[in-house]
Amino acid sequence: MQTLTVEREGLLYAIKCIQYYCGGGYYLLLWALAALFLLIRGTKAERRYFVYPALMLLLTVFNPVFPVLINHFFDINKEYYRFFWIAPVIVTVAYTAVRSVFEKTENRAGRIILSIGILMVLAGAGTFAYADGYTVQENTYKVPNEVIAVSKLIRENSEVEYPVALCDFNMQMEIRQYDASILLTADRTQYLAVINNEEQDDQVKEQNTHVNRLLNVITKNVAIPEEKFLESMQETNTEFIVLSKESPVIDYLKESGLTEVGTTGTRVVLHYDLPERRPMELADYTQFWN
Amino acid sequence: MIQLLIATALIILNFILYAAFGSLVTGRLKDRPFSATVSVITGFFLYYLLFELVCVPIMLKWRPLSLLSEIWGVILAVVVIAAVVLNRKLLAVKVSETGKFLLSHKKFAVLSAVLVLAELIVIIHAYQFTLDAAFYVSTATTSLQTDMLNIYDPYTGMWQDHFEMRYFFATYPLNDAVMCRLTGVHPLLWTKTVMEAGTIILSNLIYYRIGKHLFREDYRKTFLFLVFCGFMNFFFTTIYTASAFLTTRTYEGKAILGNVVMPLIFLLYLKLIEDDRDKMLWLMIFMTATGSAVLSNSANMLVPTAVAVFSLPLAVIKRRFSVLIKAFICVLPCLLLVLMYVAYVRGMFVIYTYPR
Numbered sequence: 001m002q003t004l005t006v007e008r009e010g011l012l013y014a015i016k017c018i019q020y021y022c023g024g025g026y027y028l029l030l031w032a033l034a035a036l037f038l039l040i041r042g043t044k045a046e047r048r049y050f051v052y053p054a055l056m057l058l059l060t061v062f063n064p065v066f067p068v069l070i071n072h073f074f075d076i077n078k079e080y081y082r083f084f085w086i087a088p089v090i091v092t093v094a095y096t097a098v099r100s101v102f103e104k105t106e107n108r109a110g111r112i113i114l115s116i117g118i119l120m121v122l123a124g125a126g127t128f129a130y131a132d133g134y135t136v137q138e139n140t141y142k143v144p145n146e147v148i149a150v151s152k153l154i155r156e157n158s159e160v161e162y163p164v165a166l167c168d169f170n171m172q173m174e175i176r177q178y179d180a181s182i183l184l185t186a187d188r189t190q191y192l193a194v195i196n197n198e199e200q201d202d203q204v205k206e207q208n209t210h211v212n213r214l215l216n217v218i219t220k221n222v223a224i225p226e227e228k229f230l231e232s233m234q235e236t237n238t239e240f241i242v243l244s245k246e247s248p249v250i251d252y253l254k255e256s257g258l259t260e261v262g263t264t265g266t267r268v269v270l271h272y273d274l275p276e277r278r279p280m281e282l283a284d285y286t287q288f289w290n
Numbered sequence: 291m292i293q294l295l296i297a298t299a300l301i302i303l304n305f306i307l308y309a310a311f312g313s314l315v316t317g318r319l320k321d322r323p324f325s326a327t328v329s330v331i332t333g334f335f336l337y338y339l340l341f342e343l344v345c346v347p348i349m350l351k352w353r354p355l356s357l358l359s360e361i362w363g364v365i366l367a368v369v370v371i372a373a374v375v376l377n378r379k380l381l382a383v384k385v386s387e388t389g390k391f392l393l394s395h396k397k398f399a400v401l402s403a404v405l406v407l408a409e410l411i412v413i414i415h416a417y418q419f420t421l422d423a424a425f426y427v428s429t430a431t432t433s434l435q436t437d438m439l440n441i442y443d444p445y446t447g448m449w450q451d452h453f454e455m456r457y458f459f460a461t462y463p464l465n466d467a468v469m470c471r472l473t474g475v476h477p478l479l480w481t482k483t484v485m486e487a488g489t490i491i492l493s494n495l496i497y498y499r500i501g502k503h504l505f506r507e508d509y510r511k512t513f514l515f516l517v518f519c520g521f522m523n524f525f526f527t528t529i530y531t532a533s534a535f536l537t538t539r540t541y542e543g544k545a546i547l548g549n550v551v552m553p554l555i556f557l558l559y560l561k562l563i564e565d566d567r568d569k570m571l572w573l574m575i576f577m578t579a580t581g582s583a584v585l586s587n588s589a590n591m592l593v594p595t596a597v598a599v600f601s602l603p604l605a606v607i608k609r610r611f612s613v614l615i616k617a618f619i620c621v622l623p624c625l626l627l628v629l630m631y632v633a634y635v636r637g638m639f640v641i642y643t644y645p646r
Contacts, residue, residue, distance in 0.1 A: 023528035052603035094518035126525030180435035
């Protein structure tokens, strides 16, 4: 939960985490109701199985004091929600549902109808994993075909074993999953910092001067003097830029000396002939092996 | 089509390997019946625990992936041969027993298989754009490309002067790289199909064991339990839930942590309520805790907390303080790794990727 911090939220942190965790759904509520039902109507064994752990969880990970306490020792701000995984929500709700189905009715048809009813409640209590649409994979690699086409274009137009490229965000996140011989100018943190306008401390800003400059050009269309742009291309050893065909900076890049080496469905691949090429080579570790 | 056949064969191979590892423990137990599902689950954690013990020293000595792959290939061969030789009598009996079980519970077996297959098809067939794949899958592709282990930044491919301790002991993606090297398949096929399928099947196996335990081997109830569990995993899906990791980020170690490790700890708690002095169950908790450290750095915090959450009521129910001591011993390796990570974050040590 990137936007929440224990320092800022204090005792409200756990509550806000729970709200984020549930989204608009009611699964934690269903779990609490199932545990309550088993506390009242359950057998001794059922209480031991489900109710005692639920009470322990309420006293610990769902307790607003708990994150405040452990944050003194470890930074748990971003990942506290994972503690909620300990709660056996699915198992408890499913168990109670099965128990209800078999307790409420004896006949097969009744059980089927009740089960369908419960499934409808369960569907209504949450959000379908593919509510925003189900995208079928385009190939067995499970990356868009364009990733494969772009990496092929880069390989065909590079004279070095490890070409360096700067791509639009989605391509940036996927291209090295397919072909790790293509190096990238910016890492994920640098990329996200620029597109989200995150504050960088002076040391980081200085270290990232050239990367930030290039990212500002391709993601925000920030116009900078051509020589500064090319200086950053040289300093970062960047030979290729991959952008959407719709990107407004393509003309600027072409005017700065980059040439189009090809296009794919929605992207254009531009090449820059580095004045001073410093091909990346793998470090030689064999000398340390004896 | 060929890729699909290869992927299917590799999924089966993975389960044979887990079963072989597990059977070396479960096949030796004389006081309880041999179980294929328990062997697979035990084997999974034993597999990764052993991999960690082999991988970390090789990484520390800056040795190549190819060396790790050769050593791991030999270990896998030895384990499989040992499992077959040591369990040969048991295997014949168990294959026939499993056949009889499937025949006598034909409806349950077929319906459960259809249910899991449906989950597999829906999840594996979907394309998901997730940022963390840029790290996890690229760790495997980068390792294969450079023939080194965690020396190069998976995001950019650039050389790193020190190991990132957050991922140092979480060697799960390095096992992906090793298996890709041994089998020759692309890391994308391995991680996003073979391992995804493995996680979904393992998760269902644990739900099956929980259902079987809770409903005292009533397979009608167990099947309905599997239906509800599977269904809920598709609806309890804000980006933070374990179910969301199962349906969208299945190739990550964290998906296994949320959907295999956590339900398994709950299952072991159910078993311990019946007999908290069963050494095998405590050994299983120890293996799960230690093996989980390989999956994700988060496991080092999450597993001790989960074990504490379940062992405190257990200690009260059984009125035995020794339960807490056993639980503490089980999670000690995780706690040591947490302390190590905290020391690294506070700048107390760095492990460089070259001699200094």
